[in-house]
Each structure stands twice: as structure tokens, then as C-alpha cells.
Amino acid sequence: VDLSTVIAGVPLSNVFFNAAGAWCQREDELQALLDSGAGSLITKSATYEAREGNPTPRYAPLADGVISGGGGSISSIGLANEGYKYYLNYARQFDVTRHGKPLFISLSGLSLADSVKMVTAFAQAELSGCILEINFSCPNVPGKPQLGYDMNAMDTTLATLAPLIEKPFGIKLPPYFDMAHFDQVAAVVNKYDNLAFVTCINSVGNGLAIDLDTERAMIKPKNGFGGLGGRMILNTALANVNAFYRRLAPGKQVIGVGGVVSGKEAFLHILAGASAIQIGTQLMEEGPPVFDRVKRELESIMEKKGYNSVEEFRGKVKTL
Numbered sequence: 372v373d374l375s376t377v378i379a380g381v382p383l384s385n386v387f388f389n390a391a392g393a394w395c396q397r398e399d400e401l402q403a404l405l406d407s408g409a410g411s412l413i414t415k416s417a418t419y420e421a422r423e424g425n426p427t428p429r430y431a432p433l434a435d436g437v438i439s440g441g442g443g444s445i446s447s448i449g450l451a452n453e454g455y456k457y458y459l460n461y462a463r464q465f466d467v468t469r470h471g472k473p474l475f476i477s478l479s480g481l482s483l484a485d486s487v488k489m490v491t492a493f494a495q496a497e498l499s500g501c502i503l504e505i506n507f508s509c510p511n512v513p514g515k516p517q518l519g520y521d522m523n524a525m526d527t528t529l530a531t532l533a534p535l536i537e538k539p540f541g542i543k544l545p546p547y548f549d550m551a552h553f554d555q556v557a558a559v560v561n562k563y564d565n566l567a568f569v570t571c572i573n574s575v576g577n578g579l580a581i582d583l584d585t586e587r588a589m590i591k592p593k594n595g596f597g598g599l600g601g602r603m604i605l606n607t608a609l610a611n612v613n614a615f616y617r618r619l620a621p622g623k624q625v626i627g628v629g630g631v632v633s634g635k636e637a638f639l640h641i642l643a644g645a646s647a648i649q650i651g652t653q654l655m656e657e658g659p660p661v662f663d664r665v666k667r668e669l670e671s672i673m674e675k676k677g678y679n680s681v682e683e684f685r686g687k688v689k690t691l
């Protein structure tokens with residue numbers, strides 16, 4: 372069973388890796404991903420300077436069937452990261468042939484000027500096996516509306532950054548809930564030849580989880596408002612993956628993320644059109660062993676259905 376795939380011209384040893392933000396802020400976490408069954412890895416979204424992020428508690432699992440949650444997580448980390456230079460140094464010493472896994476770098480500039488400086492530094496470093504995923508969708512920086520919901524700003528940003536990157540790169544998108552928005556965003560994405568993939572979806576922004584017993588919000592930042600992840604966002608994620616799979620120009624790919632807790636949801640993401648799969652909440656809850664488990668589960672579903680490679684069913688969701 373062939374689970375391998377190629378994104379932006381770089382082969383992945385299998386379709387699974389972490390979602391930016393999960394298990395990827397520091398080198399020890401990244402090493403654990405390298406040692407795991409993941410086919411690649413992505414670093415925590417970087418800003419120009421290091422950031423502490425929001426006050427804790429800022430992440431909470433929401434157990435399925437418990438009043439406070441529908442199976443997943445709520446989080447408002449606030450872009451805590453080591454600063455882009457840390458990840459640039461990590462990328463400089465990253466040996467893609469030794470690891471057999473490409474390195475994705477997530478960048479989340481707080482301003483266009485910051486994004487230009489970070490992108491330029493990565494482009495000038497001429498890093499092999501390193502792919503940029505520009506984050507347009509952080510919902511948790513107080514006072515910062517996310518770029519992904521401002522189509523003109525997204526277009527302007529891409530007009531500036533795409534030529535600087537030259538190599539194929541991707542963007543991380545928020546969930547959209549309106550057909551007109553799928554059309555508008557796809558039209559922007561299709562303008563940029565080296566924009567090779569979109570990653571759908573980031574957390575469903577500004578949810579609120581309340582504990583029945585304490586009558587209190589589950590996380591501290593923003594009166595408890597935070598991004599929703601995990602099983603409860605699967606169907607929104609599948610819709611976004613399929614909407615962009617149907618709309619993007621030939622050659623552009625979709626990386627699926629949102630609600631993958633087992634091989635089943637991974638299979639559905641691929642059926643919806645995903646070329647690769649990122650895992651966030653389930654990685655936070657289970658740790659890096661999650662990758663061997665979901666890989667095994669996906670392989671057994673494929674064997675049962677008689678598929679030998681993911682290409683045979685990618686994007687082939689049937690309609691009535």
C-alpha cells in the first residue's frame with residue numbers, strides 16, 4: 372500500500388504529519404516528530420521576534436459526550452514561538468536526505484513588513500527540502516483580524532510574497548462557510564503560479580467552551596474564546612478540502628487538517644481531495660505515536676477496499 376505523496380516537488384515518505392502549532396515549537400518536540408512515523412514535519416508558526424503567547428490555561432481538550440465539548444479541543448496559544456531565526460537555524464542544519472522527511476516551515480508575520488523580512492531570509496538561505504507554509508489564519512492574536520478573512524489583503528500579501536519566495540510554497544487557510552468565499556479565495560490562489568498548495572483548515576475561530584460544574588470558561592485568554600479543533604470540526608474540514616480541490620488550478624494541491632483522529636477520517640480527507648494530512652488535536656492528546664496508529668488504520672481500510680495507493684481514490688468522493 373503506497374501512502375507516499377509529493378508536495379511542492381518534495382516527496383513525503385507518507386501522507387501524515389503534524390499541524391503547525393502541535394508538538395513543534397522547540398527542537399526536542401521536532402526531534403520526536405522526526406523519530407515518529409510522520410512522513411514530514413512542520414514548525415510552530417514563527418513571528419519576527421519570539422513571543423510568550425497568551426496567559427494559561429490556553430489549551431483544553433473537550434472530551435466527546437461531556438457537556439463542555441463535542442470531542443476535540445479549544446485553544447488560544449497566542450502565537451507563542453521562538454522567533455523566526457530559531458526555525459531558520461533549525462532549517463539550515465536540517466538534513467533532508469538523512470531524515471528522509473522534508474521540513475515545512477510555518478510563518479505568521481504580524482505585519483507585511485515582518486513577513487517580507489522572514490520570507491526573504493528563508494529564500495536567501497537556499498534551504499533544500501524546506502517548504503514554506505504561510506499562515507493566513509491565526510485567530511488568537513488579540514486585536515489582529517486574521518488575513519484569511521480579508522480577501523483583498525490576502526491578494527496584496529501574496530502579490531508581495533510570492534515573487535520573493537520563487538520556490539513552490541503554500542498557505543494555511545481558515546475555514547470558510549460560504550460558497551462565495553470558496554470562489555473568491557480560490558480565484559486569488561489561482562493567480563500565483565508558485566502557490567503550490569493550500570492547507571485547510573486552521574481551527575474554527577473563536578469558539579467558547581464552558582464547564583457545567585464550575586460554570587467557567589475552559590481557557591483564560593479572551594474571556595474563554597478560542598480556536599476549535601479535533602473531531603467536532605471534521606465535517607467543516609472535509610467541506611473546505613473538497614471545495615478547494617474542486618476549484619484550484621491543475622497542479623495545485625490541498626493538505627487536509629481538521630478532525631483526523633484515526634485512519635477513517637484520514638481516508639475521508641483523501642476522498643475529499645487531500646494530498647497530505649496534518650494532525651493537531653489528536654497529536655496533542657496522544658503524542659507522536661499517533662502517526663504509526665493512523666497510518667496502520669488507513670492502510671487496513673485501503674486493503675479492505677482494494678486500493679493500492681492514495682492516488683486511486685484521492686478526490687473521488689461520490690455525489691448523489
Ligand SMILES: C=Cc1c(C(=O)O)[nH]c(=O)[nH]c1=O
Pocket residue numbers: 392416446447448449450451479506508509510511512573574598
Ligand atoms: C499561529 C497562530 C495560531 C494559533 C495560536 O498560536 O494561538 N492557534 C491556532 O489555532 N491557529 C493558529 O494559526
